[in-house]
Amino acid sequence: MPDPRDFTPLISQRTRRGASDAIRDILAAAASPGVLSLAGGLPAAETFPRAAVRDAVDRTLSHSGTAALQYAPTEGVGRMRECAAELAGRSGAPTTAANVLITSGSQQGLSLVAGAFIEEDDVVALDDPSYLGAVQTFRAAGARLLPVPCDRDGMDTDVLEARLAAGVRCKLVYVVPHFHNPTGAMLSPARRRHLADLADRYGFLIVEDDPYADLAFDGIRHPSLELSHAGVIRLMSLSKTLCPGFRVAALVAPARLTAVLAGAKQHTDLQTNTFGQHVVAELLGTPGFLAPHLAGLRSFYRDRANRFAEVLAERTPWLEFEKPRGGLFVWCALAAPNADSARLARAALDAGVAVVPGAPFCVESDGTRRLRLSYAALTAERMRDAAGRLDIAYARTHLVPQG
Ligand SMILES: Cc1ncc(COP(=O)(O)O)c(C=O)c1O
Known part of the structure; x- marks a missing residue:
């Protein structure tokens, strides 16, 4: 007898095919108190007019x-x-x-x-x-x-x-x-x-x-x-x-x-x-609204991106990335050959910072060593904390013990 409370067999192929839990779980965890988030694509709330x-x-x-x-x-x-x-x-x-x-x-x-x-x-x-x-x-x-x-x-x-x-x-x-x-x-x-x-x-x-x-x-x-x-x-x-x-x-x-x-x-x-x-x-349609608003946004995110690039260079030298030219994201590669960004993302959450591993974005390419980081949501001080926590997580997961 099928379990009448189990409706999963009734869910359409369409819905099953589109589901992806990978990022949903990280974003849910990112919202927990005390977690600093480099994960979401949320714009910075202080830019809302x-x-x-x-x-x-x-x-x-x-x-x-x-x-x-x-x-x-x-x-x-x-x-x-x-x-x-x-x-x-x-x-x-x-x-x-x-x-x-x-x-x-x-x-x-x-x-x-x-x-x-x-x-x-x-x-x-x-x-x-x-x-x-x-x-x-x-x-x-x-x-x-x-x-x-x-x-x-x-x-x-x-x-x-x-x-x-x-x-x-x-x-x-x-x-x-x-x-x-x-x-x-x-x-x-x-x-x-x-x-x-x-x-x-x-x-x-x-x-x-x-x-x-x-x-x-x-x-x-x-x-x-x-x-x-x-x-x-x-x-x-x-x-x-x-x-x-x-x-x-x-x-x-x-x-x-x-x-x-x-x-x-x-x-x-x-x-x-x-x-x-x-x-x-x-x-x-408000005269004089849009152009200065967009100019303000560009300068806000440019500052954040520049600051973030400095922080990453200083605190996470094991990450390779190109300085962003616009938008909200840095697409990083983990330099170590044994690196695994999914493992790092889990350890990062334990250390109090949310990051998104590369694999869910990749259809055929290899995202194992990739991470997507967003600089949109954090102030300079919090960025430094977040990168410090990421470095701790990296040391826990990827540093080969010496000797
Ligand atoms: C490339 C891209 N397309 C679409 C969206 C979703 O946009 P909207 O909020 O207008 O649905 C996003 C949001 O992150 C995005 O990055």
């Missing part, structure tokens, strides 16, 4: 109070779509509201794209390593992943071309072209052109997931892949540049595609939350 949000909430309630509390169209609130189109146009092709679908975070954008395009065993090519949320989403949708190696210039498009020339056909190529999560890579101009050329020749869509482009420490906003190719679905998260709590993001694509994706969204959640969209549109 709380006063500007308060004013935007007040203005929203005074001027559009009823509409802001009502249902809204699936595609998004008109003002928010226009605002997103304007923002997208600054770094991409000219865009109108018809090209924009407002989603509940870019994570929902990914989910809608996977649901709308991927059938069982369709191929999705992506950087290896890649953003775990995307790996899980495409896996859950039944995709076969085609991992493409990457370096500091992003996806190695020569390898992609060789696979395509050998007969592999992919529907989507997923890239995080700016300050990649987890590697920090920037897709080089030559590889962008190459990718666009391959998309023309082989007829795949490019999914450009771009939450970090505005966090360039040199202040240069690199253009969207849209300028190189028409078949781009662009995911514009606001989580790292405003705050994640509203769950308001924009998906920008050719209008026929946004209409298809809006159809899929309708039966997912009807719409993204109306009030959040009104407030975010009000905030982004």
Whole structure:
């Protein structure tokens, strides 16, 4: 007799395929009192524009109070779509509201794209390593992943071309072209052109997931892949540049595609939350708000990244890394040949610091000696403590006893 309380056999393949406990467990432990976290991708709470949000909430309630509390169209609130189109146009092709679908975070954008395009065993090519949320989403949708190696210039498009020339056909190529999560890579101009050329020749869509482009420490906003190719679905998260709590993001694509994706969204959640969209549109439309806010963020994270690089060089000389050029992460390698980042991550938690081992981000590549560290959340003093604790954990797990 099956146990009537055990419903696990009833769980769909889709849900099982997408599950990953590795990072969830670490993030849960990272929230414990006394643990310093280098693990999460959470933006620093002190960067949230709380006063500007308060004013935007007040203005929203005074001027559009009823509409802001009502249902809204699936595609998004008109003002928010226009605002997103304007923002997208600054770094991409000219865009109108018809090209924009407002989603509940870019994570929902990914989910809608996977649901709308991927059938069982369709191929999705992506950087290896890649953003775990995307790996899980495409896996859950039944995709076969085609991992493409990457370096500091992003996806190695020569390898992609060789696979395509050998007969592999992919529907989507997923890239995080700016300050990649987890590697920090920037897709080089030559590889962008190459990718666009391959998309023309082989007829795949490019999914450009771009939450970090505005966090360039040199202040240069690199253009969207849209300028190189028409078949781009662009995911514009606001989580790292405003705050994640509203769950308001924009998906920008050719209008026929946004209409298809809006159809899929309708039966997912009807719409993204109306009030959040009104407030975010009000905030982004506030004269003189966005440019100084972004400049402040860049300088805040640049300082943190520089400080973190100094702290790591001083306290954890056994870690190899490249100084970040933007975004929130450092992708580190453990120098010792016997190193094992999963073992280190467990020992680190015992020593009171949370870090994420590399393996869960890796599809085919070897993440055993890799660690993703985030400098976003800790002050200089706490960074020093965290790196000191990591060094203790390393000594416990990897130092070979002398003599
Ligand atoms: C590459 C990438 N895409 C998407 C997301 C999720 O963004 P959102 O909060 O808009 O769902 C993240 C969050 O860490 C990310 O790093």
